[in-house]
Amino acid sequence: MTLWVLSGLAVMVFGFVLRFNPLVVILAAALASGLSAGLQLVEIVAAFGKAFNNTRYVSVIWIVLPVIGLLERRGLQERAKALISGLKGATTGRLLLGYLLFRQLTSALGLTSIAGPAQTVRPLVAPMAVAASGSDDPAEQNRIKALSAATDNVGLFFGEDIFIAIGSILLMKGFMDQQGIQLSPFDLSVWAIPTAIFAFAIHGFRLWRLDRKEAGQ
Amino acid sequence: MIGLAQVYVVAGLAFTAFAALSLTDASNPKRLINGAFWGLLALSMLAGDQLGDLGNGVLVLALVALAALGLGKGSGGASEAERAGAAAHHGNRLFLLALVIPATALAGTFLFKLAPALVDPKQVTLVSLTLGVLLALACGMAVLRAAPLVPLQEGRRLMDTVGWAGILPQMLASLGAVFALAGVGDVVGKLMAGVIPQGSLFAAVLAYGLGMALFTMVMGNAFAAFPVMAAAIGLPLLIHQYHGDPAIVAAIGMLAGFCGTLMTPMAANFNIVPAALLDLPDRNAVVKAQVPTALPLLAVNIMLIYWLAFP
Numbered sequence: 001m002t003l004w005v006l007s008g009l010a011v012m013v014f015g016f017v018l019r020f021n022p023l024v025v026i027l028a029a030a031l032a033s034g035l036s037a038g039l040q041l042v043e044i045v046a047a048f049g050k051a052f053n054n055t056r057y058v059s060v061i062w063i064v065l066p067v068i069g070l071l072e073r074r075g076l077q078e079r080a081k082a083l084i085s086g087l088k089g090a091t092t093g094r095l096l097l098g099y100l101l102f103r104q105l106t107s108a109l110g111l112t113s114i115a116g117p118a119q120t121v122r123p124l125v126a127p128m129a130v131a132a133s134g135s136d137d138p139a140e141q142n143r144i145k146a147l148s149a150a151t152d153n154v155g156l157f158f159g160e161d162i163f164i165a166i167g168s169i170l171l172m173k174g175f176m177d178q179q180g181i182q183l184s185p186f187d188l189s190v191w192a193i194p195t196a197i198f199a200f201a202i203h204g205f206r207l208w209r210l211d212r213k214e215a216g217q
Numbered sequence: 218m219i220g221l222a223q224v225y226v227v228a229g230l231a232f233t234a235f236a237a238l239s240l241t242d243a244s245n246p247k248r249l250i251n252g253a254f255w256g257l258l259a260l261s262m263l264a265g266d267q268l269g270d271l272g273n274g275v276l277v278l279a280l281v282a283l284a285a286l287g288l289g290k291g292s293g294g295a296s297e298a299e300r301a302g303a304a305a306h307h308g309n310r311l312f313l314l315a316l317v318i319p320a321t322a323l324a325g326t327f328l329f330k331l332a333p334a335l336v337d338p339k340q341v342t343l344v345s346l347t348l349g350v351l352l353a354l355a356c357g358m359a360v361l362r363a364a365p366l367v368p369l370q371e372g373r374r375l376m377d378t379v380g381w382a383g384i385l386p387q388m389l390a391s392l393g394a395v396f397a398l399a400g401v402g403d404v405v406g407k408l409m410a411g412v413i414p415q416g417s418l419f420a421a422v423l424a425y426g427l428g429m430a431l432f433t434m435v436m437g438n439a440f441a442a443f444p445v446m447a448a449a450i451g452l453p454l455l456i457h458q459y460h461g462d463p464a465i466v467a468a469i470g471m472l473a474g475f476c477g478t479l480m481t482p483m484a485a486n487f488n489i490v491p492a493a494l495l496d497l498p499d500r501n502a503v504v505k506a507q508v509p510t511a512l513p514l515l516a517v518n519i520m521l522i523y524w525l526a527f528p
Contacts, residue, residue: 022383048392052274057224062232067354068372074300074311075304078301078304113345146502149495186466187519
């Protein structure tokens with residue numbers, strides 16, 4: 001085993017920094033680490049192909065696009081904006097804070113796939129958050145859209161581990177089992193709660209400050 | 218039994234439609250490349266198990282070559298006035314239709330668990346999602362009076378917005394498998410274990426938390442970082458030497474890794490794909506929006522391990 005095995009990590013970092021096409025960078029990284037580990041070229045391509053075939057479920061999410069596209073064509077985003085504009089007291093911060101809480105609570109119940117960038121953020125949350133800000137500056141609108149996607153991620157990540165049957169909990173249990181340490185999924189999931197509370201507080205504080213900033217303008 | 222096989226057939230048909238509509242999209246100057254790209258992905262979904270490992274590997278090489286040539290974007294979609302008019306006409310029915318997918322996913326998650334003979338219990342989520350999509354399409358076409366080609370054409374338009382980034386998450390997951398084969402994690406773990414000063418509990422906790430976040434940032438996935446960092450620092454130092462509570466060390470360590478996920482373009486499905494889907498000019502806009510939450514939360518996680526795990 002040599003340090004050259006790490007060349008794939010270096011390829012990834014430099015490839016992303018230099019902004020090459022990430023798909024090309026990924027393939028180059030696999031070749032660099034694989035060849036350093038003494039694998040044959042054909043072996044690496046086959047190993048990559050096998051893993052690609054086994055992880056097809058990752059790309060299944062795109063089947064939601066025809067539904068989202070149809071609803072958008074019939075005015076879903078416009079309707080979402082109209083709804084928010086008609087509400088008194090709706091601000092970007094309050095709206096995203098509510099979504100953060102919803103996402104954390106539903107994820108904690110194991111309902112991770114009822115929301116997401118394609119299912120909820122693009123068609124509903126982002127247009128509502130933009131409408132609530134009342135801003136017509138494209139740069140500010142893009143910042144709010146990015147913050148909407150960020151809020152979705154924060155809610156998901158720091159909610160899902162409270163659910164006992166989520167992948168990461170099972171991974172930790174499996175790892176500890178192999179080391180001779182018996183843990184129940186409940187032991188692990190209960191210790192995700194302190195971080196979940198801090199995540200809500202920290203991200204919520206940022207959203208509150210955003211409202212203060214918007215109100216000051 | 219309904220499981221991944223049926224889900225892949227639906228996905229394969231969707232990508233076949235995207236490919237066919239791309240090929241005939243006169244507004245896209247690179248329609249041949251788009252058509253070939255989504256066509257290959259359709260082939261992978263429909264017949265991946267018959268291609269063999271090397272065949273799938275060659276398919277990946279072709280996908281990457283097409284992405285390097287560059288995919289194009291077709292136009293289409295309704296004008297703003299048209300959409301505003303439709304919104305006024307359909308009203309809140311649009312929200313009900315938008316809720317069909319989440320509601321089906323929710324109901325399926327509970328109901329299918331009761332029928333393990335009907336639906337593969339391990340794939341309940343994906344099966345429910347697929348069912349939700351089919352149901353939403355049927356309801357949408359009926360309520361909104363849309364021809365079958367309309368949703369597929371709109372799906373093709375959104376798929377053009379996402380472009381090659383659509384397979385980035387799958388490619389990164391596959392890279393993780395090759396890295397594991399090459400033993401990358403073992404080497405990183407040995408290096409990390411060598412740099413921690415002896416005798417300082419706080420230094421060990423700090424190295425564990427930071428290592429989890431940093432290695433997650435490089436790999437794009439806390440699942441890849443956890444076994445490495447737990448084996449290098451968590452288990453030998455925090456649990457065995459300093460007698461930390463294994464549940465706390467593991468659970469909060471994983472969450473320190475999640476803070477890393479928020480800060481890296483390598484976590485493509487969470488950070489790059491949404492930026493593409495929201496049509497943001499800056500590919501890293503979502504990462505930039507997350508760093509001010511992730512950094513303080515990482516510090517909190519490290520302190521939580523230090524305070525809670527060592528009574």
